[in-house]
Amino acid sequence: MFTQDLRPHDNPVLRAARSAADQVVPPFVLDPAVESAGFAAPNRPAFPADCLADLDGSLRRAGSRLIVRRGAPAEQTAKVAAEPRAGTVHVAAGVSAFARLREARSLALFGDRLHVHDASVTVVPPRRVAPAGRGHYAVFVPYHRAWQQAPRRTVLGAPRELDTPEGIGSENLVVRGPFPPFLPPGGATAARERRRRRDVDVHAGVHDDPAADGTSRLSPYLRFGRLSATELTARFRRGRP
Template identity: 45%
Template structure:
């Protein structure tokens, strides 16, 4: 093949990028492309800002390798087809995804007449690769985890030696970076992601003992970088497994894969109850919901979590469980409203994990104990006994 386009979507990195690696190995010339899609913009100004930072970083990394990133704004399929005509590209490489929107984009690309190849990279094990006997996907985590651990993972691919961009391509300007709503967010991009990963690996052995310590903040905070593909989850898993006592952290990466395979099999995960026979009877209480969103419920650990969400565009996982449980189990508010609020603010907000975890807490999802409730005061006593977290985000 003479010329191929690599359409970046949620794989904004050079390391362990199978689509980029395959294109560089098969084509004489490679055109890296990112399309800012107006249909996906405006859902979260925090994520919009993080995305712009990540794309700018990707362009800088490509330029450092004597290449560049072509940037367009518009419909990604139409933009890809138009660019293919301009550069004479015969094929397009793109990372496979699981959301309804992404799969529709893949189908449209496939119908464009171009040779479209889908590649892994957003998860460690591909969403449809592991199936239980008699089913299309795993509905319970523990058996999925056993199958996931036993599965043969693909080998990470190395950095391409070169990304030979054709001469004369109009690369386009980056749009102005949005402001975002949260003042204390982490910066986007593979460069920042790899720096954070290097720092985290030195502490991964403390994860099991410390990941529920709200004030200690001893989690990796890598989730935004995994959500945008600034890091390869496979590379993160391999790097962690080379350290002592890393299994509990790697198990969390398995949870991420678990929800991707659920969303792949159940695309309505953001709107419909996943659990068969789930009873949904929700209270319409706008005032209670407003107190929850503003962090003024009067329940200290709940309010602290909601303040952290607004301030950082991120929330400690234990606080996510507590705040979501309080909304659905104490206030009786529909989980879809909480999901939408989190989706507005979270840098790591995505369809599989945001929706899957909300359904798990609400009792409509994969939890084998659907009536589970997280008592806020007991959670504070156990995981923030001196109220340091509560005071930090008061």
């Protein structure tokens, strides 16, 4: 089940699903609860629409396709999984209350068939870094030092081949629409291209200048999982910007 990890590169959920079975069904559920909470305001749907279209294109190049449904995520995923009688269900561990509720509902439906993967949308699993005898750090610097020393998983490549059963229904992808041209394009392809363009500029001596165009502009891609935070930190650890 795709959530905030709409990318083929360095995706533990997609890799685990591919390793567990010969066929993989990759669903994404459009949740009306998110839209009713205000996300469907003008301009906001454009970025996710690009992301889903780009992900579908990447999956099709690997021999698969994105299965889009609308409704409650856990229940819709259960319906998708029932069609090919899927043996396991994989999802990225979230950090929000919304994500935890989704995981709890999925666990109630799938039981031990559900596999929740840590460090997919974050570099270090939530609550993994904490001082001895306390639930969290109160000061950032010691937290950051501990975070830097925490173990990291290996960066994963994108699956080259994926086989998805025929006949599984899917809603049509949402079209981006006539949105303002200044909005950034969504999708992992655009994210990786922007990362390549900004690699040198971000640390060219202007990152501490508030008036300079020195930010990476990668925040929306990281926020929605179009880029892997683990992959980015691994690049910096190797001395590459």
